[in-house]
Every structure is written in C-alpha cells, then in structure tokens.
Amino acid sequence: MKFFIDTANLEQIKEAQSLGVLDGVTTNPSLMAKEGITGHDNILKHYVDICALVDGDVSAEVIATDVAGMIKEGEALAKLHEQIVVKIPMIKDGIKAIKYFSDRGIRTNCTLVFSSGQALLAAKAGATYVSPFIGRLDDISTDGLNLIAEIRLIYDNYGFQTQILAASVRHTMHILDCAKIGADVMTGPLSSIEGLLKHPLTDIGLAKFLEDYNKGN
Ligand code: G3P
Numbered sequence: 714m715k716f717f718i719d720t721a722n723l724e725q726i727k728e729a730q731s732l733g734v735l736d737g738v739t740t741n742p743s744l745m746a747k748e749g750i751t752g753h754d755n756i757l758k759h760y761v762d763i764c765a766l767v768d769g770d771v772s773a774e775v776i777a778t779d780v781a782g783m784i785k786e787g788e789a790l791a792k793l794h795e796q797i798v799v800k801i802p803m804i805k806d807g808i809k810a811i812k813y814f815s816d817r818g819i820r821t822n823c824t825l826v827f828s829s830g831q832a833l834l835a836a837k838a839g840a841t842y843v844s845p846f847i848g849r850l851d852d853i854s855t856d857g858l859n860l861i862a863e864i865r866l867i868y869d870n871y872g873f874q875t876q877i878l879a880a881s882v883r884h885t886m887h888i889l890d891c892a893k894i895g896a897d898v899m900t901g902p903l904s905s906i907e908g909l910l911k912h913p914l915t916d917i918g919l920a921k922f923l924e925d926y927n928k929g930n
Pocket of ligand 1: 719739740741846848849880881882900
C-alpha cells in the first residue's frame with residue numbers, strides 16, 4: 714500500500730518524508746490556498762518545490778473544465794517535473810482528457826470520484842489513479858469505505874490497472890480499513906499517518922524497559 718500525504722505544506726511533507734515511508738503527495742487548489750499559495754506562477758513553483766522534497770508521485774490539479782483547456786494545462790504540468798501526475802476532475806471533458814493523456818503515456822489522477830460508476834469510467838479511460846473521496850461521503854452519512862470495496866471488486870473483476878487512491882482520508886482508522894479492503898494508495902493528513910504509531914502499551918512498555926535498565930546503571 715502506498716502512502717501519500719494530502720497537503721501543500723512543505724514542513725509536513727518534509728516531516729512525512731523523514732519517516733521514510735512516504736510514496737507521494739496529493740494537492741488540490743484548496744490545499745494550495747490554505748498555505749497561501751496563489752497565482753499561476755507561484756503554484757507551479759510550489760509543485761516543483763514539492764517534487765524536490767519527495768521521491769514519488771506528486772498530483773497537480775488542472776483548473777480548466779473544458780477538454781482543450783485541461784489538455785493544455787495538463788501538458789504544461791507534466792513538463793514541470795517527471796514526478797508530476799496530472800489531476801483531472803471526474804466530468805465528461807475530464808474523461809476525454811484522461812483518455813488523451815493515457816494514449817500519450819502521461820499519468821493522471823481522476824479526482825472528485827464519489828461513485829463506482831465514475832470509477833469504472835475513469836479506469837476505462839486509462840487513469841493511472843482514481844481518487845474516491847471517502848471522508849466527504851462519510852460527511853453526508855454515506856459509507857465511504859463501501860465505495861472503496863465496490864471499486865476494488867469491479868477493478869479486480871476485469872483486471873483494470875488503475876490504482877485506487879483512497880482520498881479524503883480523515884483519520885488513522887480510514888487507513889487501516891482501506892488497507893483491509895485493498896486500496897492501492899491512501900492519501901491523508903500527516904496526523905492520520907502518525908496515528909499508526911500510537912499504542913498506550915508501547916509507551917508503557919518502553920517506559921518500563923528504560924526504568925528497569927536504569928536500575929542497574
Ligand atoms: O485531495 C483530495 C481530498 O483528499 C480532499 O480531502 O479532507 O478536503 O475531503 P478533504
């Protein structure tokens with residue numbers, strides 16, 4: 714299972730990278746704005762800065778919503794750095810753009826996916842990654858994890874190579890549940906990854922080991 718961090722915050726990306734388990738980064742226009750990164754040139758520079766910090770894939774989202782605009786923007790994003798994956802919204806023109814990029818060997822991440830039908834279409838178009846948003850489904854009292862399971866079943870039925878990138882992960886249990894279902898990738902905040910470290914018996918056990926060691930020293 715690949716671990717991506719879902720942020721445009723360079724310090725958090727560095728922190729996750731220092732753990733040695735980071736496989737990539739996902740961003741979106743909202744995450745960029747949260748870090749105060751605005752304006753076309755600043756956003757492009759920020760993508761390059763992120764690529765310099767990590768070894769893996771970095772999703773960079775197009776803003777255009779028409780196929781010609783998405784192709785123009787996506788080609789420019791892909792040229793920025795070899796680690797860039799072009800992130801494209803799940804709309805009709807987005808599917809056309811994914812097919813265009815897939816035919817030319819440019820990697821894509823189909824974002825804003827909320828149904829298994831959308832995921833099937835993204836795979837048919839040749840998306841490298843599909844991003845179902847589990848937290849946002851949970852927010853509206855719909856089981857986000859069930860969507861991951863449905864997509865896993867459908868992709869396995871036909872051997873689709875599109876990787877399921879569980880997005881909108883909000884907490885550590887989401888990661889574990891996605892791992893049990895068999896999502897290929899998860900993207901979440903640093904806190905959700907660091908949550909995997911935590912167990913009170915580990916803390917109690919370590920304190921006891923150190924206490925006992927110090928008795929003889
Ligand atoms: O990057 C897309 C997705 O992970 C956003 O998550 O928490 O805004 O629903 P969230």
